[in-house]
Amino acid sequence: MPTQPSSDLSAYLSHELRNALACIHQFGNILVDGLAGKLTSEQREYVSIMLENASTIRSVLDSALDGVPGTPEKLPNKIETYF
C-alpha cells in the first residue's frame, strides 16, 4: 500500500474498493439469479438489499474520489466499445 502522496492512496483505494465491489456484485447476482440454487423470496430480498447497498457504496466512492488530485478520472456510466 502506498505510504506517500495522497493521490497514490486515492488511486489505491479506488482500485481496491472497485475490485471488492465487483466481487460483491458478481456473487450477489449469482445468488439472485439462482445460479447457486433456488433462494426463498425472503433470501432474495435480503441479497437484493445487499446489492442495492453495494451500488450505494459505488456511488459514494465515485463522488468522494471525483476531483481528488491524482485520482484517475472516472468513466462515464456507459460501456465503450470499438466494434
Added chain:
Amino acid sequence: MPNKKILIVDDDQDVLQGMHVRLKANQYDICLAVDAFSGVAEARRSAPDLILLDLGLPAGGGFMVMDRLKMIPSLAIIPVIVISARDGLGNQKRAFDAGAKAFLQKPVDDKQLLAVIRQALGEPAATKKPTLHDQGAV
C-alpha cells in the same frame, strides 16, 4: 454447435470464480489465468474465441499481454475485452490503442458484460440460456 471458449485473465481469485460461474451458466467454456505470463501461455494453449483481460496483473500487466498477443498472428485476431478496476479515460484510450474491443470498469453489470461478449463474438443478442431468475423459477 460447440460452445465458444473464453479466457479470463485476472489475478483476483474471487473475480475469476464469479465470472466463471456466470459465463458457464451462459454456456461458454472457460479457461483461466492469474498473471500476464500465464495469460499469454494459456491463450496459446487453448486458442480461445475471446479474452477478458484485467490490466493490473503480476508478471507484466494487461498491456503487455495485448502486446504479446499482437506478435502472434493466430492470437492477434482474438478479440480482447479489458475489465479493470483502474478508472480513467487514459487507461481506456490506451486499451483501445492496444487493440481492445471494449473497456469495462469494475464493478461490471452482468447483463452489460454478456451483451458486450456476444457483440465481440458476433452472436445475436440474448440467445443464451436464460437464468432461473429470467425463467421465473426463483
